Amino acid sequence: MNEEVKVNSKYASGQLAKAFVTALAHEDSATRRRAEQRIRRWESVISGMEDGSLDIGSRTPVKGLPAWVTPEVVRGGFATGNAAAGGPLADDERQLARRLGLDDRNRRELFDHHLTDAGLRELHSRLDSGRYDIVQPEEAALLVVAWLLRAGDRNGALDVLEAIGPFAGRLRFLPRPGKAPTDSSLVCRETVGEVTERLKAKRSNIDVARMNEAVSVWNPFADELLGHWLRTVRNGRVLAEIPEGWREDGAELLARYSTLARKHELCGKHRRPRENIAILRTSLEKVLAGRPPSRLLQRSVDAMVAKRGTPGSAEHAALREGQAALAARPTHHALAQAVAARLDDLPQDAGVPSVDAFVAPVIDGDVRTEIPESVRRIVENCLEASVGTLVERGVIPSAEVLAQLVPQLVASTTALSYPDPALRGLMAAVYRAFRNRRSLLLLNLEHQVRMSELPWVKAVGKHRRRADRAATQNARATLVQLGELTLRGFPGSIVPNPMVAEFDALARRAELRVPFVEELAADIFMGTFTSKFLDAAQLAGDLLEDSLYDRYYGIDYAAVLRLGKGFDRLCRQRTKDVRGWSVAANGTVIEQAQILTTHNLAALVDPIGVDPADGWDGLARRAFGVTCRLVRRVQGNPRPLRTVKDAAYAWRQTVFFLALCGLKEQFAVVAWMQDELDRQPAPTVRRLDPVLAGLRHVLAGGDLDDPNPHRRRFLGWTLGKHWMTT
Structure with a gap:
């Protein structure tokens, strides 16, 4: 085994071990599930290296798959042996197959259908409307075939079919349903749907919830306990006398305590033996059982009166009203859910031109509550604007995030060389999908697969026009703009x-x-x-x-x-x-x-x-x-x-x-x-x-x-x- 293979094998084994540790020990269940998925992928890598079905370091790492097939790639550029456009049929493919009366487990039948007159008409309709989505570059192949046939380039279409035909039952070559294209100069970091899901998944702050429970439940109960004991005070001494009905009222208090304790479990202060509320409660239990109260009872009663006043007094009432008003204010979690509800009726697969209406204060009667900054920042991620605007507003916080959004802008610029509008839109979509293709680990200075090597992209190459002066200037201006954004927005970052x-x-x-x-x-x-x-x-x-x-x-x-x-x-x-x-x-x-x-x-x-x-x-x-x-x-x-x-x-x-x-x-x-x-x-x-x-x-x-x-x-x-x- 040569040194390069030893290094690759050691790296893969190390990544597998890390995934095992995370899957076993991480406290977050979602993180553990993701780690389990990584385990399966790294096991595929290692087994493929051992049985020879994977050639790590090659442009064609998966035996039997040409270089243009998008491989599933894990950290470090290691191919797992699976094709990114492979796997079982997706939901939209199965639904389409059932509608057409085809086997909903056979991708080859869907492929063949779209080469019939009826299937080509469907593809032409999608081409002209732009209502499709390309996630993997392969998903554009049949749309390109349909365009070539409509353009009279039968030889080009046959070249594509010859290349992809052997994989028709294994890979998806159909586009996904999508929305009509929008202004390519505007981008958003997340769609409305993604932001809505993040808001709905936002957890409540346990400390705030615990405090609100204390203020709204246990403080009033402590006041009742204190008031109950004050009925026994004479000349400052607790239990100097027991008025009529005091025991019966005390029994009712203890019964209600049991109900409250079962229902409200966040705040544990009332269970701590040295807390005043616990001393008052346990002393009441003892007295009603015929035993002496806690030695700390007198001190607790005196301390509570000295600190907050007698329950029912103006001083005490003002304090409790202020606390209750604070607890009644919506929590960050509640405000996040309110904002999510505002976004629910919008199209979930796009951004919004302004977020102001969605982060406006929540008004309940006379109470006006501002949306907290943490929620505002999440909502701003679905703002659709120019990349420059998003950088200035902090929606794009790093060069890495900027790089994720830029392909949409660059795609429209690089696709200008296609004179036909339908083909131009399709090639822009292919460009965006190709940019999501993860790089492979390559040895011997081999280069990554280029977009021009995809059979369907190569086939439409002859339908490109030579870049004119305007297109060249547009590309250069875009390059200067992105260079300035990168340096000005994130100086000091690689x-x-x-x-x-x-x-x-x-x-x-x-x-x-x-x-x-x-x-x-x-x-x-x-x-x-x-x-x-x-x-x-x-x-x-x-x-x-x-x-x-x-x-x-x-x-x-x-x-x-x-x-x-x-x-x-x-x-x-x-x-x-x-x-x-x-x-x-x-x-x-x-x-x-x-x-x-x-x-x-x-x-x-x-x-x-x-x-x-x-x-x-x-x-x-x-x-x-x-x-x-x-x-x-x-x-x-x-x-x-x-x-x-x-x-x-x-x-x-x-x-x-x-x-x-x-x-x-x-x-x-x-x-x-x-x-x-x-x-x-x-x-x-x-x-x-x-x-x-x-x-x-x-x-x-x-x-x-x-x-x-x-x-x-x-x-x-x-x-x-x-x-x-x-």
């Missing part, structure tokens, strides 16, 4: 791989050759980089040679620009020739690649042309703020290394943005950074002192190649314990 894929697609559409590079996983890295990493490093060298950035990180960009090959070796040399395979060793090499390439920052600046409205110095300040926030989380963190790595990413972006500033701005920003550190109350942030000292040293003309604990080059990965955690 560009996530899904966003890199969108940048790459738009650059191709804009006819720009830009080497965007992905973030590589250290736990499955095999030590080599594709040629585009060197291209990206050389692009960065054109921008940053002899800048603050290359001086801080000790880069000889002149040598990088002369390099014809050997990028892997250069990265290892910069780690002081770290040897052997380990996650940490891999991480140090990958980090050097990110430093040399700037991980797409240089590409966004030139040739893309991103120019932030608040200036590079503004982005440098904000990225430094992210760095400080992350460093504050290091102290007391049981697993601090991930936080340290994220802080190092943020710091690298800080240095990059600063390198694009003029010298005067650089000195001003560095002085501001020092002031910010001096104002920080958290001592953890002072760990950035040597980092900032190193930057000042480089700005003054020095270098950081000589070890000096007072002046540091901030890197995230290390083989031993990181200096920032000590």
Whole structure:
């Protein structure tokens, strides 16, 4: 067994073990169920590797399935052996089969029906109305066949059928029912239906419920008990006399207590022996049984009167009225259910243009209750607006979430090359579905399957027109917009791989050759980089040679620009020739690649042309703020290394943005950074002192190649314990 296979097998076994632990020990039942599903998938991975039905690391990892079939993929890029578009018939397929009088367990019969005249008419109707949904790319195949036949391209349709026909009984090639297409420039993070479900599933706060029970049930009962004992007081002494009917009334109180205790179980204060209400109750039980009361009875009665006044007095009544009014206010849980009810009558598969009406205050008589911020934030997720608006409002909180929403915007841009409106809409839907295809673990520098390799996409390629100037400009403008949103909205955050894929697609559409590079996983890295990493490093060298950035990180960009090959070796040399395979060793090499390439920052600046409205110095300040926030989380963190790595990413972006500033701005920003550190109350942030000292040293003309604990080059990965955690 070669080293790569050993590493893959060890990784898969480790993931299976983690899933077992979660399935057995996690307190949340839903999390346990998800872990059980992961167990089954990892068992499929391991058994497939053992019996040879899976070839992990290949573009065709599942024996018998071509590369264009979307595989089910688990963490790390491992295929399970199942096809994402496979499995038993879905509910809509079974319903359609029954309506057509077909076997509702036989996908092949549905496939064959849609090649008849009646079936093609159904497909043409869906094409023209746009009322379909494509979840897996395969679900567009028969729609493409129908379009090709209508366009007179019989050969193209036959090519598609020849490719997909052998899998007609195994994979779904039909679209799902869907709604008519909407404005592609507007997106929403969640549909109304998804938000409604989240609101309905919102649990009540047990502490609030316990407090409300205490205020509405047990406080009034305690007042009754106290009033009952006060009937026996003479000259300040409890049980000085027992008035007529007192015992009978006491028996009724105890009977009611039993009923209340069975019905209201959240608040346990009345059961605690040393609590006043418990002392009054148990003393009453004892006296009615002919035994002496608790020795603490007198003290409890005196204390309750002294603290709140005598029940029925103005002072006591005012206190209880205030408490009752507070308890009567709707809880966050109740308000969430009220908002969910407001959303129930809306279409559940789309967003809303405004959420104001749904988060308006709840009015009950004269009581007006504002919707809490936690509920408002959930509702805002179904706001349908431009991505820029959603970023500004905080609905999109991270670059990762932005990357999830961007494909809808990019899809319409990349599909403009199809002149037929029906085909344009279909190809946009295929693009969105293809972007949900999870990446495979690939070895030997193989590349992921491209959308153009799908047989039905390849077949309509001849029906595309060459990009005209307007389409190219539109793609470039979209690319600049998304680049600015990513940098301005989330400075200090690494560009996530899904966003890199969108940048790459738009650059191709804009006819720009830009080497965007992905973030590589250290736990499955095999030590080599594709040629585009060197291209990206050389692009960065054109921008940053002899800048603050290359001086801080000790880069000889002149040598990088002369390099014809050997990028892997250069990265290892910069780690002081770290040897052997380990996650940490891999991480140090990958980090050097990110430093040399700037991980797409240089590409966004030139040739893309991103120019932030608040200036590079503004982005440098904000990225430094992210760095400080992350460093504050290091102290007391049981697993601090991930936080340290994220802080190092943020710091690298800080240095990059600063390198694009003029010298005067650089000195001003560095002085501001020092002031910010001096104002920080958290001592953890002072760990950035040597980092900032190193930057000042480089700005003054020095270098950081000589070890000096007072002046540091901030890197995230290390083989031993990181200096920032000590």
